[in-house]
Amino acid sequence: MNARFRRLLLGLGTMGICLAMPRASMAAVPLSQRIANYQMDVRLDVAQKTIYGREVLTWINTTMHPARELRFHLYYNAWMNDRSSWLSSSRYFARALESLEEGDWGYCKVQSIQLLREPPLDLTAGMAYIQPDDGNPHDRTVLRVPLPQPVFPGDTVRIAIEWVSKVPRPFARTGVVGDYYFIAQWFPKIGVFQEDGTWNCHQFIQTEFFADYGVYDVRLTLPTGWVVGATGREIETTENGDGTTTHRFYQEDVHDFVWTTSPHFLVYTDRFEEPGLPPVDLRLLLQPYNRGKKERYFEATKLALRYYGGWFGAYPYDHLTIVDPAYQSRSGGMEYPTLFTGGSRWLSTSRTRQPESVTIHEAGHQFWYGVVGNNEFEHAWIDEGFNTYSQSRVMSVALPPPILQRWYLEGFIPVLFPDVVLNERFDGADIYDGFRSPLKRDPMARPSYRYGPGSYRVNSYNKPALMLRTLENYLGWDTFRKILATFYQRWQFNHPRPRDFFQVVNEISERNMDWFFEQAYYGSNVFDYAVGRVLSMPFEPTKGLLQNNGDFVPISQVARDTTPRDTAVGKLYRNLVYVRRWGEATFPVEVRVTFAGGDTVLERWDGRDRWVRFEYIRPEKVESVEVDPRRVLVLDVNRTNNSWKRNAPARLAGWKWASKWMIWFQHKLELMAFFH
């Protein structure tokens, strides 16, 4: 009953929104619930580095609870001073703050807020900053606006807000440097009113974002002649005759709006066309010094659209804007609806994977983030982890393997080492080695905004990518692809939670994988399986006494071939293989034992005990042992101890690399001698 009622409310609300939108741009069927819809008029004052904006928010309450207040994100206030929760919690920026000048700080000041009804009601006096997460009274990134009367289920309110945003020197990928503006998280943005009748409107501390889908109709007034890129398509351009031009961008069914402008962008277009997938118009805004990377940006974007589209489901919009960020802008490598920033150094060559890697990643976010809109405050891993996994998968099938590269002379000059081949990011967890591992600092299940130092990156990107890769290896690619495709289709334009994904895994695989999620997601134990001892002992004649006709007699008095063991003397070996579990987490593993003649035996172990022993009586010695030979459990924190090989050339390997280190050291001494 409730669900039907909600659908009815949703339908009526969406119809109202659609009626207010430009007909030429409207999708036949709304893709999303269109809960938060914005019409904005924005003017950029370049001299003051300030944005003057007015927005009309049309918001629908699709829950079963009345909303007695509204809550807004004012992200730019995180850059107001160093007392904000974001700046006071981030050690990284402590150094960067030293170089800030007075005009470099930013803010978002709401000047007035009105409830649009007859007659309009001014709500400005009632608004107040709140700090629901950490109680920091200096943090002004969440604004609470009490309503004179609740917005009841199914009702729509229209709110007019006038605000001023001072654009900061770039923080967290937004701001201005020179005449390059990248403007993200810049307007008063309503939080998410959840099904339980509470607001999900977190302070801006260390995470990314969360918002409802809607329609954005935005007019940007900028200096004439400046190139502009933004979420959506430009549907109208008006020269105002005062040195400014107004660009109108329109986009349906997205949960954010971003824009960038600069007089220096080079603009290129291309089109993605792939059988079975809808075409996508690509628009590239390129820095002049990266002119030569045009095709590489386009090709990398097409790789993402092709593989993600083929594996999970089509990209639902018909356009995509790629922004090559300006040098020093710190706006690179970030995703926004229908627009993303790549990033590449001037001298990077194709083997550096710049801009390919970041382009595939951010284009991939159009799927995991743009279309599947998880709550990044609390479950950042759903988009970052899924996307890191998917990006690594695309790169592993479409690009040459990664190689070592070093950037010299303050990072300007790359030097490649083609024969030092590296692993893809989802190939192993070895860098998070052992029991000091950052994998153990926080379980992934902890809300992202509460992760401890060093945990955010590991728990949002690396560990989930390894977790998904492990699932792929365990369930098989066909099944796992179906899982991801189902999850993508089922949760597009919606807000999935982790349990929604786990449910899809269990449903599609027809297996209960909760045991795995209990450990990998809810727990922080690490996986570490290892080969223990390997013994190959030749049989020797039995020593001691044997019972013969009731008496214990020396074995020498008994015919030697009466015992099966003695028949093996000189012919067979007793091979013992011990496999250990050093980590606290458990996972079923295979153990491959190879004998001197080349025969192999594949054992299966449930991996629960601390150790297991396999015994083989064979004419050959064990030549090698490998735990998890198919590399299913890429979450294993130490791959090196997974294998054992008789006469492994460790000494030669040690000498080889130590000899190279020696040349490095000798050369260091030689250069030191310059100063004698």
Added chain:
Amino acid sequence: MKPLRAYFQGVLGLWRVKRYILGLYAVNLMLALALGSVVGRAIYRSLGNSRAAENLVQGFDSLWYGSFSATAQGLARTFHPAVVGIGAVFENLNDFLQGRLFEGEGIFLGLGLLYLLLWTFFSAGFISRFLSRAQTPDFLQAAAGFLGRLVLLAILAGMVYYLLLGVFLDFLSGWIRGLTRDTTDERIVFFLTLGKYGAVWFLVWWVNMVFDYSKIIIVDRNLRMVPLAPVEAFGLVLKHPLKTMGLYYLLGITSTLMILIYWMVAPGAGASSAGEIWAAFLLGQLYIILRMCLRVWFYSSQVALYEGLYKTSSNQSPEEIG
């Protein structure tokens, strides 16, 4: 005397001091062997009987390196796959150019200073051998006799290097940072950075040359007042800038050529048999020996030029000048 003649005359002089170059090389190698064995043992222990050992022999194993680097202690922490091939040179050159060569593990600083002292000791011997009318022709006697004065000179030089690479380079970096604060074109910052290093290193090399001639003057004239030597050398270089700098940069180009050739021939990570691994090591040793020869070649050529300049352009003998 023309720089080119001094350059070729210098290379011929190397043969006269080959024993001492090999002696210096032996010290360099022994230090490397002592420390390299620690790194090698750490790698060996970390590999045990694993398959990673095979991977490391055939190429590289980045998963192993992940575990290794996460747990490495002491010297083993300084191991990085970029030491392979030309990386051994570039990693150090990068630190050298940025004035960070003495940073890092404390043992490197200690050994580096000892090695500097050894070269300071040998310098007087080399110069004495190259001078045609040396007052102390015996190599070791000259080395010992001038050690105190050359150490004092090295301290003076160290102070100037610190001013250039510690203070001036930092100042220029800060200045460029401020100048390019709002620059959005990477090329501008790149070329300014190149210009910064060009300016600083032009001065560093110039100072290096002046202190080279200072050593020659001290040994040639048995000069007791060490601070006078750089003043005299400064005057010499100012009087003959094209010749002194021409020779210095000719030798600098030789050094660059050596690096380029080593870049082309240095084996990478692929060497997999014991023979190939040894060949790669020996090639690296040849490069190190040639670099040491080049360092002595500087002295040899500069002494030749120094003597040539006084014979051709001055009626005074070096003794009379002092």
